[in-house]
Amino acid sequence: MNQPHKTETDLVQELSACREQIAAMERHHAQHVQTQKLLEKTIHALGERNKELTCLYGIAHVVEKNDALRDILQGIADLVPPGWQYPELTCARIVHETGTVETPNFRETEWKQTGPIKVRGAVIGAVEVYYTTATAPMDEGPFLKEERHLIDAIAERVGKITEQKMADEELRRLAANLVTVQEAERKRISREIHDELGQLLTGLRMEVYLLNNHLSGKYPDDQESISIIAKADGIIDTIHRATKHIISSLRPNILDDRGLFDAVKVLLDDFGKRTGIKCESEIAIDEGELDATQTIALYRIIQESLTNISRHAKATQVAIRCEDQDEALVLEVSDNGVGFYAGPEPFAEGWGLMGMRERARLLGGAFSIKSAPGAGTRIQVRIPIARDRGIRG
Amino acid sequence: MIRVFITDDHEIVREGLKRIVSDTEDMVVCGDAASGEELLRRAETEAWDVLVLDINLPGINGLEVIQRIGATKPGTKIVAFTMYDEASHALRVMRAGAKGFLSKTRPPVELLDAIRKVHSGGRYVTSSLAEYMFEKDIDLKKEPHQTMSAREYEIFLLLGKGKKPKEIAEQLEVSYSTVTTYVSRVKSKLSVNSIGEIVQYAFRHRLTD
Numbered sequence: 001m002n003q004p005h006k007t008e009t010d011l012v013q014e015l016s017a018c019r020e021q022i023a024a025m026e027r028h029h030a031q032h033v034q035t036q037k038l039l040e041k042t043i044h045a046l047g048e049r050n051k052e053l054t055c056l057y058g059i060a061h062v063v064e065k066n067d068a069l070r071d072i073l074q075g076i077a078d079l080v081p082p083g084w085q086y087p088e089l090t091c092a093r094i095v096h097e098t099g100t101v102e103t104p105n106f107r108e109t110e111w112k113q114t115g116p117i118k119v120r121g122a123v124i125g126a127v128e129v130y131y132t133t134a135t136a137p138m139d140e141g142p143f144l145k146e147e148r149h150l151i152d153a154i155a156e157r158v159g160k161i162t163e164q165k166m167a168d169e170e171l172r173r174l175a176a177n178l179v180t181v182q183e184a185e186r187k188r189i190s191r192e193i194h195d196e197l198g199q200l201l202t203g204l205r206m207e208v209y210l211l212n213n214h215l216s217g218k219y220p221d222d223q224e225s226i227s228i229i230a231k232a233d234g235i236i237d238t239i240h241r242a243t244k245h246i247i248s249s250l251r252p253n254i255l256d257d258r259g260l261f262d263a264v265k266v267l268l269d270d271f272g273k274r275t276g277i278k279c280e281s282e283i284a285i286d287e288g289e290l291d292a293t294q295t296i297a298l299y300r301i302i303q304e305s306l307t308n309i310s311r312h313a314k315a316t317q318v319a320i321r322c323e324d325q326d327e328a329l330v331l332e333v334s335d336n337g338v339g340f341y342a343g344p345e346p347f348a349e350g351w352g353l354m355g356m357r358e359r360a361r362l363l364g365g366a367f368s369i370k371s372a373p374g375a376g377t378r379i380q381v382r383i384p385i386a387r388d389r390g391i392r393g
Numbered sequence: 394m395i396r397v398f399i400t401d402d403h404e405i406v407r408e409g410l411k412r413i414v415s416d417t418e419d420m421v422v423c424g425d426a427a428s429g430e431e432l433l434r435r436a437e438t439e440a441w442d443v444l445v446l447d448i449n450l451p452g453i454n455g456l457e458v459i460q461r462i463g464a465t466k467p468g469t470k471i472v473a474f475t476m477y478d479e480a481s482h483a484l485r486v487m488r489a490g491a492k493g494f495l496s497k498t499r500p501p502v503e504l505l506d507a508i509r510k511v512h513s514g515g516r517y518v519t520s521s522l523a524e525y526m527f528e529k530d531i532d533l534k535k536e537p538h539q540t541m542s543a544r545e546y547e548i549f550l551l552l553g554k555g556k557k558p559k560e561i562a563e564q565l566e567v568s569y570s571t572v573t574t575y576v577s578r579v580k581s582k583l584s585v586n587s588i589g590e591i592v593q594y595a596f597r598h599r600l601t602d
Contacts, residue, residue: 198476199403202497206409209501213416233500240498244477257481258586261577284570286558288588323569324559 045146048085052150055083059157069165074101076158080129081105083150084143089131094158096125107132113143115155119162127155176362183251183296190251197243205236245270249303259287260295264302264320271318275310277335281320285329289385297359298322298331298381304352305333305379313337313377328365329385334378339371356381395512398441399425400432400458401474402450406497410445413501420508429453436466443508447474447497448486456489463490470511472504479522484584487533493517537583538598545582548575552588553595 006014062075073094080092081103093102096117111131116123129151131142139145212229215222247253248270255263261283268279287295302320309315315337322331353369356379360367365383397414399422401407407425414420423441426432429450444462448455459471472493473486479496486494492511495503499519507517516533518526532540541549551561558576562569580586583594595601 194476198497199406202476203403203405203409206406206413206501210409210412210416237498237500244498247477253478254481257478258580259577261573282570284568284573286573288557 048144048146051083052146052153055079055150056153056157059154063161069096069098069162070101072161073099073158076127076154077101077103080127080154084129084147086131086135089133089135091130091132093128093130094125095128096158096162105132106130109133111135111142113140113147113151115151117155117162118159119166124162125158127151127158175358179297179359179362186250190247193243193250194247198240201236201239201243205233208233208236252299255295255299260285260290260299260322261287263299264322267299267303267306268318268320271306271310277309277315277318279318279320281322283320283322285322285324290329294329294363294383294385297363298329298383301331301356301359301379301381302333304356308350308352309333309335309337309377312340315376324385325382327384328382331381331383332378334376336376339373339375339377395420395508396423396440396442397421397445397508398423398432398435398439398443399445400427400429400450401425401445401447402427403447406447409501410504413505414445414508417505420505429455429458432458433461436462440466441469443512444469444471445474445504445508446471446491448482449475456485459486459489459491472507472511472517474504479519480525483518483522483526484531484537484581487516487518488537488584494522495519531582536598538594538600540582541579545575545578548572549579549583549591550595550600552576552579552591553601555592558588 058079059076062072062079066072066075073096077092077094081087081090084090091103091106093100093106094117097119107130109130109132111134113129115127117125117127129143129147135142140148208229212226212233215225215229219225248266252263252267254266264281264283268281271277272279290298306318309318313335315335317336319334320332321334322329324330357367360381360383363383365381367382368380369377370380371377397420399407399410399414401410404427407427411422411425414422423439424435426435429452432444432446433453446455446458448459450458455473459473462469462471470493471491472495473491474495474497475482475486476497479494483494493507493516495507495517496519503519510517538546538549547565548561551564552558556564558572559569562572565572576588579591580588583591585591585594
């Protein structure tokens with residue numbers, strides 16, 4: 001065997017180099033261990049953050065899926081235990097001004113963490129988390145500082161959700177109030193026009209009549225003056241008609257006097273004459289089961305539909321059907337016009353359609369439009385009706 | 394000379410009416426009043442041929458005035474007036490005893506025609522009102538429930554007994570909308586606005602015994 005001849009110096013150098021390498025490797029290893037520890041710590045933290053995120057996403061989902069505040073609060077309370085370190089030992093309660101909800105395993109203990117729920121700056125309740133048994137001490141009693149962040153975040157979310165619900169409720173009240181005020185206004189204006197304007201016109205017409213008598217008595221050959229007076233009289237007649245029409249569209253007396261059936265017949269009659277559109281109606285309902293608010297709302301919806309049809313539809317036929325269907329009354333207004341795009345969401349709806357939708361909603365009902373370009377339009381309103389046993393109007 | 398008395402609470406209209414009637418050769422204004430009470434007071438001592446009366450008066454309403462005049466001064470003919478809706482009031486007003494009825498929106502000359510017509514013993518209604526009455530098959534000489542067709546009467550009796558429209562439709566085996574059409578016609582003939590009033594009418598006339 002041929003081995004290179006190594007001197008002592010060479011060997012010492014090699015040993016030195018080896019020792020350096022080992023030291024370097026040890027340093028790398030130490031760094032590696034450190035990195036590993038950091039990684040584990042980061043993964044653990046991510047795991048916890050993930051729980052938090054899961055919890056918060058879960059809350060968003062609960063809000064989306066539920067309408068009633070109580071259901072939402074219950075859903076949120078149920079999401080709490082999985083977000084904490086020891087889910088099996090965790091129970092939660094949400095104390096809220098509208099009521100209290102708790103997880104099924106709820107028990108009050110001394111190991112408690114709470115976050116205040118604030119609405120518009122004032123505390124209206126709290127999110128409470130309890131451990132059912134003792135556990136290792138952490139940053140805040142047995143709870144982590146991350147859990148403090150989480151509970152505060154949940155409490156803040158509940159506060160915001162409550163504010164949103166309150167705003168929705170106020171909006172609904174305002175909308176209902178607006179409609180009531182609007183109808184009262186219309187009734188008042190209609191009454192004033194009826195009581196004052198019409199009478200004054202009648203008086204004016206009498207003066208014109210007298211003027212004509214005197215003039216044709218004194219100057220029987222003044223054809224021009226006589227014809228001017230005749231024209232003035234004709235204009236007064238037109239104003240009477242227009243006034244009657246305004247009153248009728250503001251607040252039709254016939255609706256209050258004779259009911260929906262007759263009022264719609266008159267409305268359609270007038271509409272048919274003005275537009276030349278062929279109208280038919282079938283109103284098969286027991287008017288005794290409708291209250292005044294429902295009656296006027298249905299009338300307005302029909303009125304608005306007809307306005308839309310005369311303006312946009314280019315239709316030749318209109319049909320109105322109103323019938324009882326078990327727990328609800330269904331009103332349909334259909335036309336054979338050009339139709340319009342009614343997508344899944346009430347996207348670019350005009351105020352007219354929104355108004356109809358709103359009136360239906362205020363009655364606790366539903367509104368839908370079925371339409372396709374060239375295939376006509378059908379508007380449907382369904383409102384719940386209280387059926388009673390006794391003899392009513 | 395036709396002796397005319399005018400009652401209307403609106404001053405401008407009342408004054409206009411007075412002047413129009415005065416201006417007419419065959420008529421004379423005997424007086425005017427702004428309320429039913431005033432009219433009835435003057436009726437105790439005065440005599441007229443034709444009374445022109447707004448049915449929407451403050452205080453005692455026009456219908457009651459017509460009935461009272463009919464009772465105390467049966468020879469006086471009444472022409473009743475309303476601002477707008479003839480159809481709603483016509484039946485009640487005519488059945489109460491008015492011989493003429495028209496809207497204040499009509500040309501003044503029609504009022505004069507009405508006065509003359511009722512004075513000579515006839516009735517006066519506008520052509521649109523006449524059409525309405527014809528459409529609803531209204532006969533003023535008979536009792537309201539005697540002017541109904543067989544079917545209308547049948548449904549009227551059932552309503553009077555307390556049956557609801559839905560039950561009637563089932564019982565008679567007709568469509569619900571047919572029944573509601575008839576309900577509307579019965580309401581028109583009886584001059585009532587609700588099924589409750591139909592029941593009351595049936596009870597008053599002992600038609601459900």
